[in-house]
Amino acid sequence: MESLVSLRGVTRTVVLPDDQKLHILRGIDLEISAGDHTAIIGRSGCGKSTLLNLLGLLDVPTSGEILFLGTPVLRIGGNARARLRGSTVGFVFQQFNLLPGRSALDNVITPLLYARGRDFLRRRELAMDMLDRVGLAGRAQTMPNMLSGGEQQRVAIARALVRRPRLILADEPTGALDVETGQSVMALLDQVATESAAALVTITHDSNVAALARSRFRLDSGVLHPLDGESNSGIALSEPALSALAASGSAPLGPTSSEVDR
Ligand SMILES: Nc1ncnc2c1ncn2[C@@H]1O[C@H](COP(=O)(O)OP(=O)(O)OP(=O)(O)O)[C@@H](O)[C@H]1O
Ligand SMILES: [Mg+2]
Numbered sequence: 001m002e003s004l005v006s007l008r009g010v011t012r013t014v015v016l017p018d019d020q021k022l023h024i025l026r027g028i029d030l031e032i033s034a035g036d037h038t039a040i041i042g043r044s045g046c047g048k049s050t051l052l053n054l055l056g057l058l059d060v061p062t063s064g065e066i067l068f069l070g071t072p073v074l075r076i077g078g079n080a081r082a083r084l085r086g087s088t089v090g091f092v093f094q095q096f097n098l099l100p101g102r103s104a105l106d107n108v109i110t111p112l113l114y115a116r117g118r119d120f121l122r123r124r125e126l127a128m129d130m131l132d133r134v135g136l137a138g139r140a141q142t143m144p145n146m147l148s149g150g151e152q153q154r155v156a157i158a159r160a161l162v163r164r165p166r167l168i169l170a171d172e173p174t175g176a177l178d179v180e181t182g183q184s185v186m187a188l189l190d191q192v193a194t195e196s197a198a199a200l201v202t203i204t205h206d207s208n209v210a211a212l213a214r215s216r217f218r219l220d221s222g223v224l225h226p227l228d229g230e231s232n233s234g235i236a237l238s239e240p241a242l243s244a245l246a247a248s249g250s251a252p253l254g255p256t257s258s259e260v261d262r
Helices: 048-055 078-088 104-114 117-121 123-133 149-161 179-195 207-212 239-248
Strands: 003-015 021-033 037-041 063-068 089-093 167-171 199-203 215-220 223-226
Touching: 003 048, 021 048, 021 199, 021 223, 037 048, 037 179, 037 207, 048 167, 048 199, 078 089, 078 104, 089 149, 104 117, 104 123, 104 149, 117 123, 123 149, 149 179, 167 179, 179 199, 179 207, 199 207
Parallel strands: 037 199, 037 215, 089 167, 167 199
Antiparallel strands: 003 021, 003 063, 215 223
């Protein structure tokens, strides 16, 4: 499968106001290829969003190398990086981040305002198709504050996917939803990612969400640990094990668990 993003020895360090250095990521190796469904779990503050921002071209590493579609990100200028992000990456956030006072349809159209050619000209039709795919064609003219949390997240998914991104990055997409709604939103995200052969990277505290992914990692103290062997088709970890993991942040490493060479 074609490599979308490749991280080699990536670190991210920030300097705090008291001049102390905070080493958030300490040498991350990660490969995301077309069609991958990857989950990353870890305690609050362990650097998950920082990692996702690097994967999605929102930030650059302090050291190490990130190749995005084969090109080192540091060689891509700021404007080009923003364009590449817009055309290649779709983000889904915990708090939906819909524009208030704009209809569901207008929210989904927004990313297409930055598109060119046919996609720009057909933006209304493309956005309606996407709303239809998330089951909300009938609510196109509804304002976000009149939609339930699950519906708002489905609009956000439609917005993230309307430019057919090759990489979908979801930061706690079910964090603001009840368990059942979260599961249906996740199943939808999984389905639309699969249909479009996009890669999906999900950050989550929820073991049920992690269980949907085909490969799983735990981020701990800025280091990424594989949670199970390569090409984890199906659920390699038992539910109780995953729940315990999400709660404790400790890895049940079996003999093969530390070997993920992809
Ligand atoms: N620009 C920054 N300046 C200073 N500290 C930062 C910066 N960005 C992140 N941090 C700190 O780095 C750590 C990791 O942040 P990050 O947002 O990646 O955590 P997270 O794993 O996503 O947490 P959560 O699960 O709560 O969302 C936190 O302690 C955060 O305060
Ligand atoms: Mg976060």
